[in-house]
Amino acid sequence: MIIECPAKINLSLDVVGKREDGYHLLQMIMQTIALYDRVKITKNNEMVITCNKIDVPCDRSNIAYRAVEVMKEKFNIEDNFKIEIEKNIPVAAGLAGGSTNAAAVIKGLNDMYSLNLSIDQMKEIGLKLGADVPFFFEGGTCLAEGIGEKLTKLNDVSCHLVVAKPPINVSTKYVYQNLKLDEIAVHPDTKRIIQYINSNDIRSLAESMVNVLETVTVREYPVIFEIKNIMMEFGALGSLMSGSGPSVFGIFEDKADALKCHNRLRDYIKEVFVVSTINRGV
Template structure:
């Protein structure tokens, strides 16, 4: 039985701007994606037929709504290969957290099947398949630091912003991405300064990046969930250079240039937000 083990890395958004709603119902976005060290582990084994999914987190649906299932099905459709797969998912990335955990899992499955089935598909070909599964999947296949445009499928590699220390706080609340998009005020003057963030990344200037991180979705989410604003303020109070909600939330990340401050902040926020999840990570 062939087996492959893959790490499936999450992401944060160093900037996220929603420009307008497209005629196809999707939203045109500009976002700067950054892969982080927080990961799930996927163990994939070939079986004769069908798909068998297992996960250590019982909250994760294991049916056809799971992006891992959809990735396997889409690869079957695209290649005509009718082989089965058994996948064990060890989740460490919180579910529905704005960290692209599901999309990263789907990306790992596409890569894994490419190896197990000997397909020799290029990264570009995998990304073309990935966009049919979810908007973040192409980026999760590419990884690193990237500007994503369109609905997330137009990717431009940026100079790496790796090895930066971050603190992640997920308050353990539910946020509906559909609802967030539906309540966005797209004519607002708040915009992400893409060029300034990219320039700061290229200079490896973490202070300047932290000063310019922007997420236009924050306002909508914080109106219903003021805890997001509270976490951001706490992070900055305890030493973060800047803090931002990732994606459509609810996870907030803080950028640090001092590990002692980060560890102290983690200690305080772990106690304060005991119903949530507080994690250290690095950009990769």
């Protein structure tokens, strides 16, 4: 069984508070994009996980491996599996590549064993693995609240994107630990952004995008700001860092402009993609 699992971007990301357990409360708009990993699941004598990228762990620290363990325990599945991950989504990039792989495993085993789990049931299992996992059972365009698990489906956004991941690694934990809520000068107007989405006003949406985590990540890694500027110079309607970074995306009205921007960025960044938004998850 092979499952295509898409990446996500954040069209906006706001931190609106902090729980007693240390988790930050979020209000963000998430969007799946046509950049896919592929996860192949086959029965095997022992648990094995493989990946075509050497910087992806192939042991229990891989969230897809843990997804298998959760499903085996919850549904008394005695079989073992070989999980083969074809990784096309950049790693540790703010694009939720690990979370979408975990969602693919849950959906794949649900189908393989005819468990007939509902989307809500799969979301509940996914949340035990990570806050971004439930989103991939919805996909498309969603408002995510709480720690990211409270999802509200929005109208589909349709546009061309350039996504660029500079060759740096950003620790999500570091970003949140160094985020100073009382020093954030500009928050996204999430209600207004949703209105733009509902009226299919892509230009106003792009111009209104804000990610408050940029206040930490861009200060540490100025290359993110440089990429945003290049995207705007090449005609992007708006440009934003996704998640805690370091990936940056730009929204383009015209695919030809997106391709020109892609070619410029490829001069010094290896992982650059021209993709579109999609209205599906795993």
